[in-house]
Amino acid sequence: MSGDNARVIQLPPEALLPAAEVDAPPGLDDLPVRPGPFVGRTRELDCLDAVLTASGQVVVQAVAGLGGIGKSTLAAHWAATRARGHAPIRWISADSPAGVQQGLADLATALQPALAQALPLEALAERASQWLATHTGWLLILDNVNDPADIAPLLARATTGRILITSRLATAWHHATTVVRLDVLDPAESLDLLTRTLTAHGPRDLDGAADLCAELGHLPLAIEQVAAYLAQNPLTTPRAYLHLLSQYPADMYRQGAATTPAERTIARIWRLTLDRLTALQPLAADLLCVLAWYAPENIPATVLDGLAGPPALNHAIGLLNAYSMITADPASDTLAVHRLVQALARTPDPDDPHRTPAAIDQARNQAATQLSEACPAWNVPAAWPTWRTLLAHIDALTGHAAEATDTDTTANIHDHTGAFLDNQGQTARAISYFQRALTSRVRVLGADHPHTLSSRNNLAYAYRHAGDLGRAIELWERDLTHSVRVLGADHRGTLTSRLNLAGAYEEAGDLGRAIPLYEQNLAAMMRVLGADHPDTLTASSNLAGGYRSAGDLGRAIPLYEQNLAAMMRVLSADHPDTLTSRNNLADAYREAGDLGRAGPLFERNLEARLRVLGADHPDTLTSRNNLAGAYEAAGDLGRAIPLFEQTFEDRLRVLGANHPSTLTSRGNLAGAYEAAGDLGRAIPLFEQTFEDRLRVLGANHPDTLTSRGILAGAYLSAGDPDRAIPLNEETLEDRLRVLGADHPSTLTSRNNLAGAYQEAGDLGRAIPLFEQTLEDTVRVLGPHHPSTLSSRLNLAGAYEAAGDPGRAIPLYEQILADMTRVLGTGHPVTVEVRLMLAAAFASRDGGAEQP
The missing domain is CATH 1.25.40.10 (Tetratricopeptide repeat domain)
Incomplete structure (x- = not known):
């Protein structure tokens, strides 16, 4: 060299050798020291082992995954413990072109230290590239590659040896022999990692450790960061850390132990990725913050429709997937995000430009808008699968967002x-x-x-x-x-x-307040909307229902008939409201004992709903159930039972095992079996229905109380009053507490308990209960209500069973007069009461037959 400051460097002869003739001295390996335990990853390590180096060819493998997933740790552990026969093993931080160049220069210097004083950085890197191209047996680990272009020149020249790449990019390694997509640890492995670190210097309180690992999403870096924090804070338990994380998430995500490098905390690692993504496509970071408010898995890609134009949206999704910030599944058209990535992206941090409070608010509101627009109509069965998919994400948004x-x-x-x-x-x-x-x-x-x-x-x-x-x-x-x-x-x-x-009011049994409101509403709707308005017709049907609940079929049935005629004229014969009106009229006919008119209406309704709505529509299933009930009421169990069985199977398939209508179908089928005398099949179904309603609806739900009462009745039919009586007592007690003393269902429970006492031969307790029930039913429902007639009949039967026909006969006579007036002389119930009256006369008169 020349000039005033020239420096003469004397190189030893070996430094001037061609790169091909330079042998690697021992001790050139430079793997980073990875303190702490290594757990799991057996499959991934075996996968790296599986590729054998073919003579004269380079083997390129890539380990890809989310930042903090443990890619570098896996590579270092494999190289240190399982990279059999490779020498030298060199580690290059390849997150930039400068990093690659520096790593190659360091290799050249390690091979020939004298060159460090003689050649500039670029020449040293070139010397290392020449050496790699002319030697075999080496292992080069290119850590944290952000851009495949940064290492492309090296890969093109290094045609022998073995290269292991780690990168957050998951989709850029088409030339690699093997790509290992790294996922989180399994729960046992993450707990093992936390426990080993935390107990390295002695026992610790591990309460909450498994819950903490789950909260951290089993992400290795997060486990390591938290374990280091807990190790240096011996008074903080995993359970206490969970509390801190819930109260101060932004602080805890960026805090490690005193020895944790700032750039190795969760918040810092992902911020660097988001910086790069924002530079490539600003929408990508915004999109991640929106996805943070949903459930971590099975996010329908359609939820994002309209968030941006399709090209920009597809580009953003592609970048997030490429950098392992999300996982896209083309088979199901869904996305997944690690739960800890989501938690961080939902946590405001004024020092992070991606997570300012304003940005968090904007992302949350956008997430709500996207979900709102994705929600279909809730009452259309074809949309139910979509709802079931969206529910997890609605639950997540609701849980994450403060009220x-x-x-x-x-x-x-x-x-x-x-x-x-x-x-x-x-x-x-x-x-x-x-x-x-x-x-x-x-x-x-x-x-x-x-x-x-x-x-x-x-x-x-x-x-x-x-x-x-x-x-x-x-x-x-x-x-x-x-x-x-x-x-x-x-x-x-x-x-x-x-x-x-x-x-x-009607459902509460308060018909004294319900019917005047129905009447007032119908009058107002006729005045405001007109007699033929659909809402007016609905109000008319509701008033008819009120009359029916009051036992006034004389006013209910004509109003139902009038309502059906108007519905057919105004809305058409197949309109859903018309079908509902026809069902109501058929049910009123059935209740009045007019099965000759009820059955054909139920059959017609089922045919129409099958044709208009399809076999699996809930209303069609209801029609089939109602028709089965009409057949049962007519005593045609041969047709009723198969329909009940089919309806139960269809509801189980369409609505699910826990839907109230499915539980109703099981109970109805059990009732039909009971009516057929098949208590062996009926009672297990009644028991299962009661248990399911108890679990699904709760102990105080009216349907649960009804199931208990029906089960008690089945035990009584089976001749087992010892099981029936406690159930009836419990049901009466619960209905008194939940519904009140005057609710019709409470009156039914008191009647059932009295019947159980009578069946057990305890008329001393039965008769006072029957008397109280009749008195209350007359007061609450009126003297002519069907329930009142049943109560009077039960009391008359109890008097007769007690050998007191003198008190039974006046009751039978009153019941017969009411039944004849309401149901007619030929109705089966009227005929049965006439026979009971005759038997009571015979009992009183020593066998003399009455006219």
């Missing part, structure tokens, strides 16, 4: 989800969604907004379906008051509120 952040959009999601769940018989879950929707709408829109009134109405319906009529009535009374004040007495919303309240 105070809810908007009208989220309230809309909650309302529609509640309606779907209620329709599916998951009433408890429905109530929680309706409650959240109502709370949000009161806060966002005010108590008097129409959407708020709608939410209150929905919640009341769910309470009613859950059997909590007390809360349902309270809400509907409040809703009606609001509607009258805000909308006016004749507004359609007010009329609907009044109708709902009347229905709740």
Whole structure:
């Protein structure tokens, strides 16, 4: 060299050898030191072992996966323990072209230290490339490759030896012999990793360790970071750390132990990836923050429709998938995101440009908008599979988002989800969604907004379906008051509120308040909407139902007949409301004992629903169930039982084992078996129905109480009053507490208990209960209600069984007069009562037959 500052370097002769003639001295391996235990990964290690180096060829393998998944740890462990015969083993941090160049220069220097003083960095890197191209047996680990272009020149020249690549990129290694896609640890392995680190210096309190691993999504880096933190904080247990994580997520995600490099924390690793993604496609980072609010797996790609134009959206999804931030499954058209990535992306951090509080709020609201637009109609069976897919993501959004952040959009999601769940018989879950929707709408829109009134109405319906009529009535009374004040007495919303309240009164057995409301509503609808308006026709049907509940079939049946004729004229013979009206009339005929008119209507309705709605529609299944019931009432069990069996099987398949309609079908089938005298098949079905309702609906639901009473009746039919009586006593006690003393179902329970006492021969307890039941039924339902007639008949039978025909005969006479007036002289029940009266006369008169 020349010049004033020239420096003369004297190289030894061996430094001037061609690269092909330079042998690698021993001790050139430079694997990084990886402190801490290594667990699991047997399959992945075996996969790296499986590729044998063919003579004269380079073997390229890639380990790909999410940042923090353990790619570098796996590569280092494999190279240190299983890279048989490879020398030298060199580790290059290949996250940039400069990093690759520096790693090659370091290899050249390690091979010939004297060159470090003689050649610039570029020449040293070139010297190493020449050496790799002319030697075999070496192993080169290119760690954390961000861009395949950064290592392309090296791969093109290094044609022998073995190269192992680690990268977050999962889809760029088409030339690699093997690509190992690294996933999280399994639960046992992640717990082992945490436990080994935490107990390295002595025993520790491990309470909550498994839960903590699950919360961290079994991500190795997260487990290591948390274990190091806990190791240096001996007073903090895994359970306590979970609490800290829930209270201060942003702080905990970026904190490791004192010795944890800042760049190795979870938050820092993923921020670097998001920086790169944002530079390539800004939408990618925004999209990840939206996906963070859903469940981690099986996210339908269609949820993202409309978020951006298809080219930009596809590019963003592709980048996230390529960098292992999400996993795309083309077979199911779904996406998955690691739960810890989601948790971090949902956590605001003012120091992270991707996670500012404003960005988090925007992503959450966008996630809600996307879900809202993806939700189909809740009452269309064809849409139910979509709902079942979306439910997990609606649950996740609802659980992650604080109630105070809810908007009208989220309230809309909650309302529609509640309606779907209620329709599916998951009433408890429905109530929680309706409650959240109502709370949000009161806060966002005010108590008097129409959407708020709608939410209150929905919640009341769910309470009613859950059997909590007390809360349902309270809400509907409040809703009606609001509607009258805000909308006016004749507004359609007010009329609907009044109708709902009347229905709740009817179900609670308070017909004295229900029927006047039905009558008031019908008059108002005829005045406001006209006699032929569909809502008016519905109000007419509801009033007929009120009359029927009151036992007044004389007013109910003509009104049902009139309603059906109007429905057919206004809406058509096959309209769903017409089919409902025909069903109601058929059921009223059945209750009146007019099976000759009931059966054909049920048959016609089933045929129409099969044709219009299809065999699997819930309304079609209801029609088949009702027709089976009509056949059973007519004593035609040969036709009833196969229909009940088919309906039960179809509901099990279409609606699921826990749907209330499925449970009803099982109970109906059991009742038909009982009617056929087949208690061996009936009782197990009754028992299963009761157990399922207890589990699904709860101990206090009216259907559960009904099931217990029916099961008690079956035990009694089987001659087992010892099992029947405790069940009847329990049912009466529960109905008194849940429904009140005057509810028709409570009166039924008291009657059933009296019957069980009579069957057991305990007339001393039976007769007072029958007397009390008759007195209450006359007071609550009236002297001519069917339940009143049944109570009078039961009391007469008890008097006769007690040898007191003198008190039985007047009751039989009164019942016969009522039955003749209501059902006619030829009705089977009327005929049966006439025979009972004759037997009572015979008993009183010593066998003399009465006319």
